[in-house]
Amino acid sequence: MSTFETFEYLTKSRPFQQVFDDVNRLLDKENVSREERYPFVLAVSEALTNAIIHGNKNDSQKKVKVSIMVNEKLLSADITDEGQGGLERIRHRKPSTPKDEGGRGIDLIEHYATSVGYVQTPSGGLKVEIRIERKTNSVVEE
Amino acid sequence: MKFMVKAEGGTTVVTLDGRLDLSTGTNLKEEIKKVCDKGANRIHLNLQKVEFINSSGLGSLVSVMKQVRLKKGRLTLSNLAPYVREIFDITQLSNVFEIHETQQEALMSTGKVAAE
Numbered sequence: 147m148s149t150f151e152t153f154e155y156l157t158k159s160r161p162f163q164q165v166f167d168d169v170n171r172l173l174d175k176e177n178v179s180r181e182e183r184y185p186f187v188l189a190v191s192e193a194l195t196n197a198i199i200h201g202n203k204n205d206s207q208k209k210v211k212v213s214i215m216v217n218e219k220l221l222s223a224d225i226t227d228e229g230q231g232g233l234e235r236i237r238h239r240k241p242s243t244p245k246d247e248g249g250r251g252i253d254l255i256e257h258y259a260t261s262v263g264y265v266q267t268p269s270g271g272l273k274v275e276i277r278i279e280r281k282t283n284s285v286v287e288e
Numbered sequence: 289m290k291f292m293v294k295a296e297g298g299t300t301v302v303t304l305d306g307r308l309d310l311s312t313g314t315n316l317k318e319e320i321k322k323v324c325d326k327g328a329n330r331i332h333l334n335l336q337k338v339e340f341i342n343s344s345g346l347g348s349l350v351s352v353m354k355q356v357r358l359k360k361g362r363l364t365l366s367n368l369a370p371y372v373r374e375i376f377d378i379t380q381l382s383n384v385f386e387i388h389e390t391q392q393e394a395l396m397s398t399g400k401v402a403a404e
Binding site: 166191 | 309311340344348351354371383384
């Protein structure tokens with residue numbers, strides 16, 4: 147079985163709860179275990195937050211596109227913003243110190259993901275491609 | 289996210305219930321500011337009912353810690369679910385926060401220090 151779905155969210159809607167619900171609904175459909183679910187939802191949440199704050203810079207009219215694909219072997223998410231210069235921002239980011247209030251999102255994505263890709267879109271936005279390979283025994287048994 | 293605030297001896301215990309992220313983190317900071325404004329400087333956060341936390345949620349906790357320390361107070365945390373604890377470990381915030389296994393352990397520790 148494989149599930150694929152693309153969602154678009156307006157920045158102004160602050161869609162954190164909505165994305166959480168949408169992603170979990172797809173993971174439910176594919177019987178993804180709680181153990182595997184958390185890192186994936188976390189990674190998507192981090193990329194979404196970055197897309198809204200750093201990519202779209204809280205511009206209420208800009209959108210974030212989230213594409214989710216789940217199959218037996220892979221959890222996959224592409225998160226695309228409508229900002230500018232995201233790739234440069236990623237390349238030149240500074241490591242966070244323990245007392246910083248921000249700057250840990252990319253570290254967490256990279257910790258949990260099997261691979262992460264950063265791609266500049268033709269319009270200058272940033273697409274973050276998160277891939278997490280599934281463990282063979284992680285599907286919840288009916 | 290819901291907050292339940294309760295006085296336990298000389299410590300204000302705040303129990304967090306729900307998801308801690310960018311939007312709810314702002315609510316947490318406001319809630320703790322209210323508690324601090326009332327004069328509390330020993331604050332305990334019970335995270336048992338936190339079902340999800342991300343880096344923005346962690347950032348709000350760092351902000352709360354700074355707020356409490358500014359008042360020369362003390363902030364403790366307890367009851368972190370394994371996945372929440374793991375995120376503290378990955379980001380090395382386990383070394384920054386005073387984390388206890390249980391609320392009782394945290395309150396006993398806070399009481400001992402206050403008595404010294």
